Each structure stands twice: as structure tokens, then as C-alpha cells.
Amino acid sequence: MSQLSGAPLLVGAVAYTPNVVPIWEGIRDYFDTPDTAMDFVLFSNYGRLVDALRAGMIDIAWNTNLAYARSVLQTDGHVRALAMRDTDAAFSTVFVAAAGSGWSGPGDIGSRRLALGSADSAHAAILPLHYLRAAGIDVEHMQLKRFDSDIGKHGDTGRSELDAIDAVLAGDADVAAIGITVWENIGRGDLMPGTLEQVWQTEKYSHCMFTALDTLPESVSAPWVAKLLAMDWEVPAHRRILELEGLTRWVEPHLDGYTGLFEAIAQQGVDSRW
Amino acid sequence: MVVMALMRIVEQLAEGDTAQFAVASASELELVRRWCAKTGNTVVSTMMVEQDAGHVTVGRGRPRDPATMIPADRMPGARLWLYTNFHCNLACDYCCVASSPKTDPRLLGIETIETLVVEAAAWGVRELYLTGGEPFLLPDIDAIVRACVGQLPTTLLTNGMLFRGLGLRKLRAMPREGFALQISVDSSTAEVHDSHRGAGSWKRALAGIRVALDEGFTVRVAATISAHDDPALDELHALFDGLGIPRADQVIRPIALQGVADEGVTFSRESLIPEVTVTAEGIYWHPVAALDADALVSRQILPLAPSLDLVSDLFAKQWSSMTAASAMFACA
Numbered sequence: 001m002s003q004l005s006g007a008p009l010l011v012g013a014v015a016y017t018p019n020v021v022p023i024w025e026g027i028r029d030y031f032d033t034p035d036t037a038m039d040f041v042l043f044s045n046y047g048r049l050v051d052a053l054r055a056g057m058i059d060i061a062w063n064t065n066l067a068y069a070r071s072v073l074q075t076d077g078h079v080r081a082l083a084m085r086d087t088d089a090a091f092s093t094v095f096v097a098a099a100g101s102g103w104s105g106p107g108d109i110g111s112r113r114l115a116l117g118s119a120d121s122a123h124a125a126i127l128p129l130h131y132l133r134a135a136g137i138d139v140e141h142m143q144l145k146r147f148d149s150d151i152g153k154h155g156d157t158g159r160s161e162l163d164a165i166d167a168v169l170a171g172d173a174d175v176a177a178i179g180i181t182v183w184e185n186i187g188r189g190d191l192m193p194g195t196l197e198q199v200w201q202t203e204k205y206s207h208c209m210f211t212a213l214d215t216l217p218e219s220v221s222a223p224w225v226a227k228l229l230a231m232d233w234e235v236p237a238h239r240r241i242l243e244l245e246g247l248t249r250w251v252e253p254h255l256d257g258y259t260g261l262f263e264a265i266a267q268q269g270v271d272s273r274w
Numbered sequence: 275m276v277v278m279a280l281m282r283i284v285e286q287l288a289e290g291d292t293a294q295f296a297v298a299s300a301s302e303l304e305l306v307r308r309w310c311a312k313t314g315n316t317v318v319s320t321m322m323v324e325q326d327a328g329h330v331t332v333g334r335g336r337p338r339d340p341a342t343m344i345p346a347d348r349m350p351g352a353r354l355w356l357y358t359n360f361h362c363n364l365a366c367d368y369c370c371v372a373s374s375p376k377t378d379p380r381l382l383g384i385e386t387i388e389t390l391v392v393e394a395a396a397w398g399v400r401e402l403y404l405t406g407g408e409p410f411l412l413p414d415i416d417a418i419v420r421a422c423v424g425q426l427p428t429t430l431l432t433n434g435m436l437f438r439g440l441g442l443r444k445l446r447a448m449p450r451e452g453f454a455l456q457i458s459v460d461s462s463t464a465e466v467h468d469s470h471r472g473a474g475s476w477k478r479a480l481a482g483i484r485v486a487l488d489e490g491f492t493v494r495v496a497a498t499i500s501a502h503d504d505p506a507l508d509e510l511h512a513l514f515d516g517l518g519i520p521r522a523d524q525v526i527r528p529i530a531l532q533g534v535a536d537e538g539v540t541f542s543r544e545s546l547i548p549e550v551t552v553t554a555e556g557i558y559w560h561p562v563a564a565l566d567a568d569a570l571v572s573r574q575i576l577p578l579a580p581s582l583d584l585v586s587d588l589f590a591k592q593w594s595s596m597t598a599a600s601a602m603f604a605c606a
């Protein structure tokens with residue numbers, strides 16, 4: 001339990017939009033039974049969130065995939081994954097180009113100017129390169145255009161992906177690597193008719209994860225996780241939170257979806273902090 | 275690229291906050307609606323100055339309380355519309371209540387109006403709107419206006435063509451404080467206006483505006499724009515500016531597909547933020563749908579409070595279960 005003894009379970013998250021406050025107040029209010037009572041604390045970046053988890057300042061961190069991987073690496077694996085969004089269990093990166101390009105597959109990306117999002121965004125910078133390399137592309141010699149906005153927030157704000165799309169629309173890049181959620185939010189291009197088309201999509205991988213140290217007793221985490229998984233899209237009060245947080249239901253951890261990320265971190269020498 | 279603007283701006287708004295976006299076509303407005311439906315955000319209002327161009331206000335998320343997004347003066351029950359009568363000296367081709375000289379007047383009557391406005395004020399209505407038909411065809415319109423203004427700020431919608439003789443005397447007998455006239459002018463030159471509203475009507479409407487201004491009244495102007503006409507909005511605003519009418523008092527909106535209109539924007543009860551409307555035939559959801567059986571709230575006009583409560587409740591339920599967005603349609 002966190003060092004604030006006697007206090008309810010303390011969950012840490014990163015403040016990447018003003019809505020993080022209503023989201024977490026809604027989640028806190030939802031955990032209304034004595035065995036699941038919780039409070040939350042917000043950090044300005046994922047580096048500090050992982051520090052706080054390791055230091056025992058918080059019981060559970062709402063981690064991005066990169067923050068989860070760093071929690072694992074920095075504790076020699078002494079963490080436990082608790083739950084994720086349904087959208088996190090089937091995340092992917094989509095490569096998009098101007099409509100009419102006719103390009104398809106990684107081979108058509110390798111020779112083109114590629115716009116990437118924030119360097120600490122797994123889905124918009126780290127994994128796109130990893131999966132291109134895995135597909136046989138010589139990424140060392142690719143022309144990359146990076147949009148390193150909002151560093152520390154692991155791409156949560158989505159701004160760097162929009163910058164990458166704008167670069168394609170302006171003709172400053174040929175292809176942009178974006179997360180599937182941004183692609184879905186523009187209706188896979190349907191909501192921007194005649195402007196973008198998909199060139200390639202990576203395999204599915206895992207994204208955000210509620211993470212605890214393995215010292216958090218199962219008797220404490222289990223009721224909390226059970227209550228989390230019981231949130232129901234059909235209940236308007238729950239739905240409001242689920243919509244703001246971008247999911248339809250919470251699910252059990254899918255850990256095999258992190259294999260690619262651990263490989264990418266090692267290969268690319270990704271900084272162990274931020 | 276309205277969707278890129280939505281992605282950048284709305285996603286960073288706090289829940290309940292709103293931002294306004296320009297849309298240049300009906301299909302772009304549709305994209306905004308679809309994006310909001312997809313991303314769990316809310317189209318709060320559309321202010322289309324033409325059939326398919328204008329502004330759309332988008333709110334972040336779907337707050338439990340619509341009052342965080344909808345301005346207080348547009349919340350259900352803030353405005354009460356009274357159709358004083360349905361007959362008119364004109365027979366405009368887009369009239370949303372099919373008025374003409376031959377239309378059955380269906381008078382609301384001053385006694386009913388007096389009772390209604392007292393109840394409205396007690397309930398919490400903030401503003402009254404008198405419309406028709408042409409209210410200046412009523413011999414007691416000045417007394418009706420005084421009864422309303424005695425309770426709440428009041429706007430009278432008129433075609434402005436009857437400010438002569440008896441009509442002028444009635445106008446002069448109306449209060450200057452707490453009262454405004456809203457006069458219809460659809461175009462900057464006579465041609466378009468007259469093609470919908472009848473030969474000579476533009477000239478007389480403009481003369482009416484000048485009379486009302488000279489008499490010291492607050493005058494707002496309202497233009498109804500057909501998709502088939504060149505809206506020439508700059509010229510229209512220049513005309514209104516030249517009359518000394520502030521931009522905030524220049525209402526421009528498309529034709530609504532109601533009444534005798536054979537074109538126009540369509541609404542359903544679910545897609546309109548209600549503005550409770552009383553006619554001799556009953557209480558309706560919105561003044562643009564005062565003949566529409568689907569928009570009928572109650573056949574019983576008095577007491578008024580139950581209908582105001584009912585509309586507020588229905589809207590609150592509609593809001594909380596909302597997947598389609600509600601929109602304001604500017605009659606005034």
C-alpha cells in the first residue's frame with residue numbers, strides 16, 4: 001500500500017487533457033465500496049509516474065505501453081499488470097498517405113518520407129520503426145520527419161500525430177504513422193473525404209495498462225480490478241467516463257502484446273526515462 | 275478541413291466547454307455531426323446563415339447537465355413563443371405556418387395571453403416572442419404587447435408593412451422599453467425578397483423599419499435565405515448596417531421545411547432544443563413546427579406550467595440519452 005497509511009488505494013495518472021480531472025473524479029466516485037475505495041494523483045509526465053510507482057508513493061499507475069515497459073525494466077519485472085481498456089488490447093499503428101497514392105504495404109513506405117509523432121510515443125514513433133524494420137525495411141536510411149510535441153506524455157495528446165497528418169496533407173511528408181485511435185476518430189479517412197488513405201497497418205499490440213508493484217497484496221488489488229471490470233457501457237454514468245477515456249469496457253491484461261515494444265526499446269536504445 | 279480542426283481543438287477542451295467552427299457546406303456540417311457521434315462529443319447548436327454554410331458549436335463530451343453547454347437564454351423554458359393569430363396580409367411561399375389572407379385566424383386572444391404571460395413569468399420564462407401570421411392585423415395588438423411587456427421583455431415579429439393609419443397608431447401606443455420589433459427582410463434588393471413574399475413587399479418592409487426606428491423602437495431584422503438564391507450576405511449586412519441596426523440584431527437563417535415551404539432544412543423534435551410555443555391549437559416544441567403534429571406537446575394551453583415542466587423533462591431525458599445532437603434553430 002502507498003506510504004499514506006490507512007488511506008484508500010492511490011492511483012496515479014498523467015494529466016494530458018483537462019478531462020483527466022472529471023475522468024478520475026468519475027472513476028473515484030464509482031469505487032464507492034470500502035474494499036475498493038480509491039483516490040488519485042496526477043503527474044505531468046510518465047517518467048515521474050513510474051518513479052512514483054517504484055518509490056511506493058502510489059499503489060497503481062495508469063501507464064502507457066512505454067511506461068509499462070519502463071516499469072518492468074526498472075523493477076526487474078517486479079510489477080503486476082492489472083487491467084487495460086478493450087482499445088488497448090488491440091492497438092496498432094496505421095501508415096497513411098495522401099488519397100490516390102496507390103501505395104500498399106511496407107515496401108511502399110521504405111523509400112518515402114515518413115512523418116513520425118513524438119519520440120516517446122510508442123504507437124507514433126517507436127513501434128512504427130520497429131514493425132517496418134521487422135518487415136525488412138532499412139529504417140536507418142529512411143527520410144524521417146519527427147514531430148516531438150508534448151514529450152513526456154507518450155503521445156497521449158495526439159497532437160504529434162495530427163502534425164504528422166498535416167505534413168502529409170501539406171506535401172512535406174509522403175506517409176504519416178498514426179495510432180489506430182486517431183485513424184478511427186477520423187472515420188478511417190471517411191470523415192476527411194478524398195484526403196487520406198491507408199498504406200499499411202501493423203499487427204496488433206497492447207497499449208495502456210494499470211500497473212502495480214508485485215508487493216501490492218492480491219487481496220487489495222483483486223476487489224478493485226473486479227469492480228473496474230464491472231463498469232458497464234449501458235449505464236449512462238459509467239458510459240460518460242468510458243467515452244471520455246476512450247473505451248467500451250475494461251479487460252484483463254494482454255501481456256503478449258508487449259513483445260514488440262520490449263524488442264524495439266532494446267534495438268532503438270530508447271531512453272529509459274522521460 | 276473541419277475534422278482536423280475538431281481533432282485539435284475539441285479533444286483539448288475541458289468537458290462541457292464549447293468551441294465554434296465554420297462549416298462551408300451541408301456535407302461538412304454532416305461530417306461534424308458524424309465526428310461528434312463517433313467521438314462522444316456534442317453538437318450544441320448550428321447557426322446556418324445559409325442553407326448549408328454557417329457555424330457549428332461543438333461541446334466536449336456529453337455532460338450530465340446541458341446547462342453547462344447551452345447558454346441560459348436558450349435553455350428550454352427561457353423563451354416562450356405566442357402565435358397571436360395565423361392570418362396574414364402576405365402569403366410567402368416558404369411560410370412555416372402556411373399563413374395568408376385566407377388562413378383561418380385561430381386567435382389566441384388577449385385574455386388567454388394575459389393569463390399565459392403571468393404564468394410564464396412565475397414559472398421562470400425570461401423572454402416572450404409574439405408572432406403569427408401578422409400580429410398587426412389584430413385590432414388589440416397594442417394592448418397585447420403592453421400586457422406582455424408588463425411581465426417580461428418581449429419581441430414582436432412582423433412583416434413591418436402595416437405601419438400606416440390604424441397600424442401606425444397601434445405601433446405608437448406600444449412601449450419602447452423592454453420591447454423590440456423583429457422585421458423580415460430577405461435580401462439586399464427587392465428582387466429576391468419580393469419573389470418569395472410578393473411584389474412591393476421589400477420596399478414597404480424597409481419603409482416600415484424606418485418608421486419604427488424613427489418612432490424610437492428597437493428594431494431587429496431577420497432574413498430567411500433560400501438555397502436557390504444568391505444570399506449576397508455582404509450586401510444584406512451592409513443594408514442593415516446602413517439602417518443603423520447592430521450586427522447582433524441581424525438574424526439570418528435558412529428556410530425550414532415546414533408549412534407551405536417546398537424546400538428547406540429539416541428538423542425532428544429530437545434534433546431541436548425546444549422553445550415552447552403556444553398557439554390557439556395547443557402547445558408545441560418549437561415555433562418553426564407550430565403546425566407539425568409530431569411537435570405537439572399538449573392540446574391544453576392553460577395552465578401553462580405543466581407543459582413547461584413537461585418540455586423541460588422531455589429535453590433532459592433526450593439529452594441524457596442523446597446519440598443524435600440537438601441544435602438551435604434561430605427564429606429570433
Ligand code: SF4
Nearest residue numbers: 362364366369373407
Ligand atoms: S412568413 Fe410571415 S409574413 Fe410571410 S406569410 Fe408567413 S406569417 Fe405572413
